[in-house]
Amino acid sequence: MTHLLEMKDIYIEGESDEKWLPIINGINLTLDKGEVLGLIGESGAGKSTLGLASMNYTRQGCRIASGSIIFDGTELVGASTETLRKIMGVRIAYVAQSAAASFNPAHRLVKQYAEAPTQHGIMSFQKAEKEAIDIYRRLLLPDPEHIGYRYPHQVSGGQLQRAMVAMAMACQPDIIVFDEPTTALDVTTQIEVLAAIKKITQEFNTAAIYITHDLAVVAQLADRIMVLRYGDLVEENNARKMLSNPKEEYTRQLLSVRTLTENKDLSVSEKDVILKVEGVTASYTGKEIVLEDIDLKIRRGRTVALVGESGSGKSTLARVITGLLPPLKGKTVYDGEMLPPALKNRKRDSLRVMQMIYQMPDTALNPRQRVSKIIGRPLQFYYGMRGKAAEDRVLELLDKIELSEKYKDRYPTELSGGEKQRICIARALAAKPDLIICDEVTSALDQLVAEEILKLLRDLQNELKVSYLFITHDLATVKAISDEIVVMLRGRIVEQGRKTDILTPPHHEYTELLLDSVPEMDPNWLDGVLAERARKIAQGIEVKTTFIEE
């Protein structure tokens, strides 16, 4: 039997410092009509590169060194640009990770939808316009008749991602390459997009290559899964077989659910409270309220997880606490003493007790400073340490974050993402703070690396009795690390309490939606959730699938 797509012995190289280094090492990939293939791996595994190579396309600075790509009987390696151009968008379409970046901001959605079919001479603009409405409707986009006439910035992230799936469907291609299409979305939005992708690929019997780092997501869609690592194939199997019986250790690690929980004494006592936020209302413009009437307590040696979707005000609250954004109303009390609202009025010691770790370690570290200088700066600033004393302390801190002392002379660019985040942690610890605010610190990291960072943070807490305010949208992280949970929605707290209380029913309806939306490894999970919703609607129970106004 011939396959729809057959990639044989693919070697892809990337240029770095005028040398060609291997990215993909001799991978074979086949795809049959209507089949969904999941490509799994961490960043740098070569998933996107391999996916794009299905249409013999490589990004700037990459090349397909050898191999053969046969699509529907045509050899694409060595084919003319014109042959390839006639396949792209028509027979093989692409859905990118960030719809916000991948839609042209200057044109309306339907114009971009209709571009491939009209430019390839498949149909007239009028016909494409009509078909767009049908596809938008199938993808459950609101107001399908008119949404196409909006500009990309006028629709929400989840809608835009579905509009991009629609755009990929415009020529009814044989294959769609989905490149992490839900990674940038909130969980409640992700579930909508996943459902839309599943629905439309089934209805049109479209084959798909689904690229992701999230096994639980691919479990819902894929018939077959390939696990990649450093450009090599680790394991390939039928999806269900792989999930129930992974053969390789690496796959098992990816599959393992994070379990960092330990039983702590969580009895509440008022004297442990180190930071109190009382009645805080804040706004950036003075008009639109971003935070409303927030009350929060953080106790010594505990972790408070601040959960919510993008735009819920989590990071704004961190800015208020640190004094970056003075609130309109309310106050921040540290250790029984009210802190001045604005950063510039705070004393050096009240700056010291609170430190921050950011989402992007790349941008949080000065690329022109060595690690010793980055960590040494707070030592000098808060403690006036210099010379030998500071040097010893830097080594001590490096030891705490489990990096050897040779790291002290490196520049941030010489470090991996996980190592950079460790340096950020060391910099925060250098001030000997009571509270560390962690703003999405694991979001930009690979799953296994993220887990190690969480472990490190937990160990440091046990050793140093530091408190964390852990801002995240990822419920798995919350389950793994928190002692108390605060759920935020549109600038307000909808529910807060001890982790065990929040995670056991009955929940607030928003918390329930958040918890229900986290994909599980069970391949039947998505179908189950959708069936449950359909059942409720049939019974006349209102089902809210979002609490964010779109």
Add this chain to the structure above:
Amino acid sequence: MGQIIELVVKRIALGLVTMVVISLLIFVGVEALPGDLATAVLGQSATPETVAAFRKELKLDLPPHVRYFAWLGGFMKGELGNSLANQRPVAELIGWRFGNTMFLATSAAVVAVPVALILGILAALYRNTLFDKSISMATLSTISFPEFFVAYILIALLSVQVVIFPSISNINEQMTFWEKIHAIVLPSLTLTLVVVAHMMRQTRAAIINILASPFIEMARLKGIKRMRVIVLHAFPNALSPVINVVAVNLAYLIVGVVIVEVVFVYPGLGQLLVDSVSKRDIPVVQASGLIFAATYVALNLLADVMSIISNPRMLNPR
């Protein structure tokens, strides 16, 4: 829409403030010139008494701030006063010449802007090819030579070696439009050669910058042809920097043409300004200076507004 109007009004207000500051600078600058009309007209041998009497007659003896406000007030009412040198109204002197300057600038802009944009787009399309490199070389060479040098080369080639165009562009009101155009081909060409490089390179750079965006990759993966990707996807998003550099160059065409006008003996405002400075004809110098400044401010204002309008986020708010 309201947001745009608010922004535009703010920019206009800022422009007015700039104009007041400039008027002050012009006044102070002219004050700082050594000597004045009285010494210039009466010559070295005049007695101090005659100079003083002449000054009194021209009201040059009043304190500077009184003269500044009198001048500014007159300017607001459209009274530019009379030339000190020949007693003709300044408005009449300047009006015709400013028209000529605009005519020359427009003729250069009509050629230079489209040529620069098209060359920029083509250079981006055929990036790093021989075509791209030769365009860069050619435009950079023309911008590297001083204007008067380019002007004399053109005269040598096109009005001495091959007699096609006149080397003196002395136009007057009796000439027809086409006669005027024929007369100004060489200065116009000189200006075009001088401004094209800047605009072309900015267009090329802005488009190449946009070509790295994910939405360009998306367009290519939809199988769209390269030319269409550049013209329809990259160019509209590169407009803002391009508009700004075009505005700066247009302003230069009007304000910076002094040398070219002198070389071709063209009766424009720049030449009048140079003459008036040497004659210490203060009302003419001040008025020309202020008109140049106003042109500059107005063009930059226009560029700002166009940049705002070219941004779909501003034009179509959520």
